[in-house]
Amino acid sequence: MINLKDKRILVTGASSGIGKSVAILASRLKAKLIIMGRNSERLNSTFESLEGTGHEQFICDVTDYIRIEEIIQSSVKANGPISGFVHSAGIEKTLPLKASKNQFFREVFDINVFSGFEISRIISNKGIFNSNGASYVFISSIKGKLGEPANIIYCSSKSALLSGVKAMALELAQKKIRCNCVLPGIVETEMVKSLFNSIPVDAKEKIIAKHPLGIGKPEDVASLIVFLLSDHARWITGSDYVIDGGYSAQ
Amino acid sequence: MKKEDFVNELADYCEFGKDGLSLNTPLKDIEGYDSLAVMSMIAFIDENFSQKFTALQIKDLSDFNSIIKLIGEEQFNND
16 A cells, blocks of 8 residues: 655646646645645645645746745745655647747746756755655656647657656666656546647547547546655656556557 | 738648639638648637637638638728
């Protein structure tokens, strides 16, 4: 049985989707959560769903690095070091190449990639992470390995996480910090609802049909993430975990 | 933008075959009209009219006139 007792875990993008599910599941497994999100109402809904006490919530933009650093430092000072980080904040942009302007790449990479690496940098400072060991989990996507038409921006951002995390894993191993990626297929989240609204119905049906086990639920991915956060995964770092209902088996 | 210019520019952007293209040409009959073209149309309208439509809104449109109606006739300066 996975137990996250005595672990303080920071989750970005905790207002909804996979971030929300992983926060709730980790709280059931006795972790103390530091949750971040942009939407106060939805973040509070996650916060109220957490089991146990000692959790913290912060409404913030994950690209506001000065504020993020202040939050992390004051939280650690008040409640102790961080043992886990889940970067679940992410946005999606479906555009054909001709409309994929540099500005859109920047918007997506800022949130999907750069903020995750920046928060990792902040947590990896001495005294901030738990010196007994820590685990960082980044939510990439199966689209980080496989392409999809009109999805160059999103695919490349999720792919950037894969190689960045491997380099980070090698560098941080000496600090007993493990770094891994999970690569979900299509999961029922607000972001996917928005994606399905932005693409033609036949394209949506084709995507769903490519998942032999159907599209996933956030809880399906959360189960894998809490394993990676736990001490059961103590020998796992620099790895990618596909969890896609069979999408990539074809 | 004139309606005829709109048809031409949209066709260029989406790389549609332009032979015999008019305001009344059924979209489904246009060479190159597919799901990727729909996404290009959405991007073109966003870039030129600052209006964001979804594929669901676009899918039932029959011809260029119906696209113009969706964007708003007042955005065009002929007729």
